[in-house]
Amino acid sequence: MFVPSEHWYPVLQSRELGRKPLGVERFGRRLVFWRTEDGRAHAHPDRCPHLGAQLSRGAVDRDCLSCPFHGFAFDAQGQCRRIPAIGRQGKIPKGMALEAFAVREAHGLLWLWWGAPREVYPELPFFPELDDGWRYGTETVEWPVHYTRAIENQLDVAHLPFVHRTTIGAGGRSLVEGPYIESDDHGIRVWVTNAADVGQSPRTLAELATAAAGAPPGLHFRFPALWLLNLGERQKNMIAFVPVNESTTRYYLRFYHRVRNPLLARPLEFIMGLSNRFILNQDRRVVVTQTPRDSAHAEQDRLIGADRAIIEFRRWHRHMRDMPPAPIAMPATER
Numbered sequence: 001m002f003v004p005s006e007h008w009y010p011v012l013q014s015r016e017l018g019r020k021p022l023g024v025e026r027f028g029r030r031l032v033f034w035r036t037e038d039g040r041a042h043a044h045p046d047r048c049p050h051l052g053a054q055l056s057r058g059a060v061d062r063d064c065l066s067c068p069f070h071g072f073a074f075d076a077q078g079q080c081r082r083i084p085a086i087g088r089q090g091k092i093p094k095g096m097a098l099e100a101f102a103v104r105e106a107h108g109l110l111w112l113w114w115g116a117p118r119e120v121y122p123e124l125p126f127f128p129e130l131d132d133g134w135r136y137g138t139e140t141v142e143w144p145v146h147y148t149r150a151i152e153n154q155l156d157v158a159h160l161p162f163v164h165r166t167t168i169g170a171g172g173r174s175l176v177e178g179p180y181i182e183s184d185d186h187g188i189r190v191w192v193t194n195a196a197d198v199g200q201s202p203r204t205l206a207e208l209a210t211a212a213a214g215a216p217p218g219l220h221f222r223f224p225a226l227w228l229l230n231l232g233e234r235q236k237n238m239i240a241f242v243p244v245n246e247s248t249t250r251y252y253l254r255f256y257h258r259v260r261n262p263l264l265a266r267p268l269e270f271i272m273g274l275s276n277r278f279i280l281n282q283d284r285r286v287v288v289t290q291t292p293r294d295s296a297h298a299e300q301d302r303l304i305g306a307d308r309a310i311i312e313f314r315r316w317h318r319h320m321r322d323m324p325p326a327p328i329a330m331p332a333t334e335r
C-alpha cells in the first residue's frame with residue numbers, strides 16, 4: 001500500500017497500548033507494539049524471524065519481547081537476545097533480528113516514523129495551538145475506505161448542505177466562495193466561506209484573501225494525516241487519520257476544549273462525541289460509495305474550483321508518490 005514516506009504518522013492512542021504486546025495492522029502491514037519496563041513504546045513487524053509466528057501473541061519479559069512459539073526474545077532495537085534452545089552459552093546468529101521502527105509518544109498518541117531511519121527526526125506534525133491547557137474526548141471509528149478519500153472528505157467544503165443538510169450544513173449555503181486556501185510543505189489551510197445562493201456572483205479569491213488576512217483558517221490539514229476544525233477559540237475538532245490498509249481507515253476524532261471542571265467537561269465531551277459521531281456517520285454513508293477507493297487512481301474525477309483543498313491534497317500526495325524518499329520542499333502553489 002502506498003503511504004507517503006519520511007513522515008510521522010499517528011498510529012494508536014497512548015491508552016490503547018498497555019503492558020501487553022499489541023498486534024495491529026497499519027500501512028497494510030501487521031505490526032506489533034509493546035512497552036519496555038520504563039514505559040517506552042516500540043514497534044516491529046509482527047512476525048518472528050524464526051518461523052514466522054505473531055510476536056503480538058507473545059509476552060514482554062523484562063526489556064524484551066518474547067515469541068510464544070520457541071521463546072526467542074528480542075530487545076527494543078529488534079536484536080535477538082535469547083534463543084532458549086541453544087542455551088545461555090549458545091551464539092545467537094547475526095541475522096536473527098527484527099526491523100525496529102522509530103516510535104514517539106506525545107499528545108496522547110503513539111507516532112510511527114514511516115520511512116528510512118534517521119539520526120535526527122523532524123518534529124511531530126501537531127498543532128501548536130493545542131499545546132497547553134486543553135482537555136479532550138476521543139471517538140474512535142474505523143471506516144471501510146482508503147485514507148485518501150477519508151482525508152479529502154474533511155477538506156471538502158461543497159458537501160455540507162447536502163450530506164449534512166440536517167446538521168452542520170443546515171441553511172442551504174450551497175454557493176462555495178473560493179475557498180481561499182494557503183499551503184506550504186507542512187499542510188493546507190482553508191477558509192470556509194459558503195453562502196446562500198441568491199444569484200450573486202461569488203467573491204473573488206483576491207477578495208477572500210483580504211477577508212482571510214489575520215483570521216484563523218476554518219480547516220487546517222497537517223501533512224501527512226492530521227486535521228483540525230476551528231470551532232472557536234475554546235473549542236476545536238481534531239482528526240488523526242490512521243491508514244490501516246487499502247480499504248480501511250481508522251479515525252481518532254477528538255473534541256478539544258478548555259472546560260476545567262470535570263463535572264462539566266465529561267458531559268460536554270460526551271455530548272460533543274455523540275454529535276461528532278452522528279455528523280461523521282452522515283459522511284460515511286456517502287464516502288464508502290466512492291470509487292475508485294484510492295483517489296490516486298481517480299483520474300476520471302472531474303474536480304471544480306470548490307474542490308481547491310482536495311486538489312491541493314492530491315497535488316501533495318502525487319508529489320510524495322513521485323519523489324524519492326528524501327525530505328523535500330514542495331514547489332510553490334500556482335493559483
Ligand code: FES
Pocket residue numbers: 048049050051052053067068069070071072
Ligand atoms: S517462531 Fe518465534 S521463536 Fe520460533
Ligand SMILES: [Fe+2]
Pocket residue numbers: 153159163164279283
Ligand atoms: Fe462532512
